Amino acid sequence: MVSYTPDALIAEDIATYLERHRRKTLLRFITCGSVDDGKSTLIGRLLYDSKMIFEDQLSQLESDSKRVGTQGGEIDFALLVDGLAAEREQGITIDVAYRFFATETRKFIVADTPGHEQYTRNMVTGASTADLAVILIDARKGVLTQTRRHSYLAQLVGIRHIVLAVNKMDLVGYDQATFDAIVADYRAFAASIGIEAFTAIPISGFKGDNVASRSAAMDWYDGPTLIDHLETVDVDQAAAQARPFGMPVQWVNRPDLDFRGFAGTIASGRVAPGDAVRILPSGRTSTIARIVTLGGDLDQAVAGQSVTLTLADEVDCSRGDVIAAAGDPPPVADQFEATIVWMADEPMLPGRAYWLKLATQTVSATVQAPKYVVNVNTMEHLAAKTLDLNAIGVATLATDRPLVHRPYVEDRELGGFILIDKLTNATVAAGMLHFALRRAQNVHWQPVDITRAHHAALKNQRPAVLWLTGLSGAGKSTIANLVEKKLARMNRHTFLLDGDNVRHGLNRDLGFTDADRIENIRRVGEVAKLMTDAGLIVITAFISPFRAEREMVRAMMAPGEFVEIHIDTPLAEAEARDVKGLYAKARSGQLKNFTGIDSPYEPPQDPEIRIDTTAMSADAAAEAIVRHLIGE
Incomplete structure (x- = not known):
């Protein structure tokens, strides 16, 4: 016979509770709807009814409720969730508020998302990881524009479990006809956007009707309470496990020379040692050798589990690759x-x-x-x-x-x-x-036998792109032309791409909006890339006002081939030159989207070469660029 001390019994009870809690499934859900539909109040009620509020929190809540005085002296549950000062002042939800609570059968993470249209991005953020959406409707107002918006967004981000919570039923006398009319109206809309099924529940978040316990005032309703539904809705991994196996590699685990594993969370399907797998995007194949976890090796792993996989072969696999079923890999x-x-x-x-x-x-x-x-x-x-x-x-x-x-x-x-x-x-x-x-x-890459290295060797030079950027009138074209002349005298094979010249042909269809400027530089970058493949030294003279596009072109080139050259001329000096009369037109409003006037110029932060045209002549600038190119 085994005897237990009181401390041992307490420890055993705690251990049993923790183990039972660990085995509970997790449901992530969001609440959304129009402003003042009662989202924050409902979440506060869920926290209160699930005993997830500490005594000091409850005391503070009661004090805040009396101070705010919005609920006639009763507890204002919304104050549990609306944590931002701006939210409390305006009485609305602005940010996404995440809260945790649990019942005897399930754990929950709920996101209270904003109702205002200008916070659509916040709502999408909260919905992106949710399994279920509780869409609240004020029983007095029925289906509103924001109801439709949030239903569409929930469907858009892949939420397939929808609860239509018709709230504030106490304010319409718990009238069944009102509830039925709202449900019929919503059903017609839901079908039009692809929501095939939803669960409608009449509730009062403030009074607690049909939230955690059935409402005596609505005996005409025989469906589940909100908590009952949240506890029993089936959101397990069955669908994910039914798909072919796939696991994005999060980390390559190599603690020593004898072990090399690939860690990640299984996104879909199931896997076991001996299964044939394909590494994507490379397409290389291998088989699973082991499924390693902190608790020991597994005979099988399924979607949702975090594991480390080892492969039977030494194949190239790194973070960002996907290990997938060999017979049915993702495209x-x-x-x-x-x-x-x-x-x-x-x-x-x-x-x-x-x-x-x-x-x-x-x-x-x-x-x-x-x-x-x-x-x-x-x-x-x-x-x-x-x-x-x-x-x-x-x-x-x-x-x-x-x-x-x-x-x-x-x-x-x-x-x-x-x-x-x-x-x-x-x-x-x-x-x-x-x-x-x-x-x-x-469209596939066609292999060729004459490589870019061969082209460069024939010309006895290293390909490069000399990218001159600066304001209009800075002197880019003048300096670029001098650079090409100097390189020509050195028998270097070059080509000059000038901003004005390419707009007569290749880019004649483009204007000067930000989007057109980006496309202009993208096309020039692609041409410059082809020319470096041919072994040429490419000299470009473009305003190219945005850093992002200059970095885009740099990324197209081989390391070290892109040389950013800032022709640094103050705006006042460039405008004083104004050889083309463009600044005058821009100042008078005849020329829109002109860089430096009504369109921004983002100067390079760390160019390979900076040319100060107020302190250096064009010829000296060209000489400095050539010396940099040939390594002097």
Whole structure:
């Protein structure tokens, strides 16, 4: 017979509780709806009813409720969630507030998302990881524009479990006819945007009706309470596990020379030792040797588990690669159609290169002008040249390297991405891939026998791009012409690309908007790249006002081949020269989008060469550039 001390019994109870808590499933959900529909109040009620409020928090809540006085002396549950001072002052939700609570059967992470249209990006952020959306409707107001907007956004980001919580039923006398009319109205709209099913629950977040316990005032309703539904809705990994195996590699684990494993979270399917796998995008194949975890090796692993895989063969595999089932791997492509939600204050610039992060892959991507933007209030498709803050549009994008992917509707892990500004590292957009463009599969690199190294050897020189940038009138064309003349006298093979000259032919269809300037530089960069492949020294003279595009061209070239040369002339000096009369036209309003006047110039931060034209003649500047090129 085994005897237990009280301390041992307490320890055993704690251990049992912790183990039971660890085994609980997790549900991530969001609450969304129109302003004042009661989202924050509902979450506060859930926290209160699930006993997730400490005594000191409850005391502070009661004190704050009396001070604010918005609920007639009763507890204002919204104050538990609206943490920002601006939210409390305005009585609205601005930021996404995440809260944790648990019941006996499940753990929850809930995101309270803003209702205002200008915070669409915040709502999308909260919804991106959610399994379920609770869409609140004020029973007095019915289905509103913001109800439709948030339902569309929830469907857009792949949430397939929708709860229609008709709130404030106490303010309409718990009337069943009101509830039924709202549900019928919402059902008609939901079907039009592809929401096939939803669960409708009449509630009062303030009074607690049908939140955690059934309401005696609505005996006509025989469905689940909100908590009952949240505890039982099936959001397990069954669907993900049914798909073919795929795991983005997060980290290559090599603690010593005898062990080399690939760590990550399995995105889909299941895997076991001996399974044949393919490493993407390279396409190399191997088999699984071991599935390693902190608790020991596994006989099998499934979607959602974090593991380290070892392979039977020494194949090249690194962070960003995807280990997939050999017989059914995800496709690989570099051009796509996608839905993009723009999150930055500055509008999207078509043609500009952004970092695209998908799973563990990071590539450079350019986005074309939208095919259309979606008016989320009316679901209309509207023409647009760019995407502004909170805009949602469909556009094509191209990446500089093949991307392992699946359509977002099939796989949120391999279909959802973010765009990051290369200069500021700020996240500017979130996106969902639709499909790879057909031309991405039909166009392939054709191997050639005469390489760029052979071309350069024939010319007895190292290819380079001498990229002169500066304001109009700085002297770029004059200096570039002198550089080419000096190199010609040294029997170097060169070609000069001048900003005005290429606009007579290659870029004659482009104007001077920011988007057109970006496309102008992209095309010139591609031409310069082809010329360096031919072994030439390319000299360019372009204003090229944006750092991002100059860096884009640098990335096209082999390391060390791009030489950024800032022809640094003060605006007043450049304007005083004004040999073409352009500044005068810009000042008078006859010439729009002129760099330095009504369009910005972003000077290089760390150019290879800086030419101060107020202290150096054009000939001396050209001589300095040539000396840098030949290494003197």
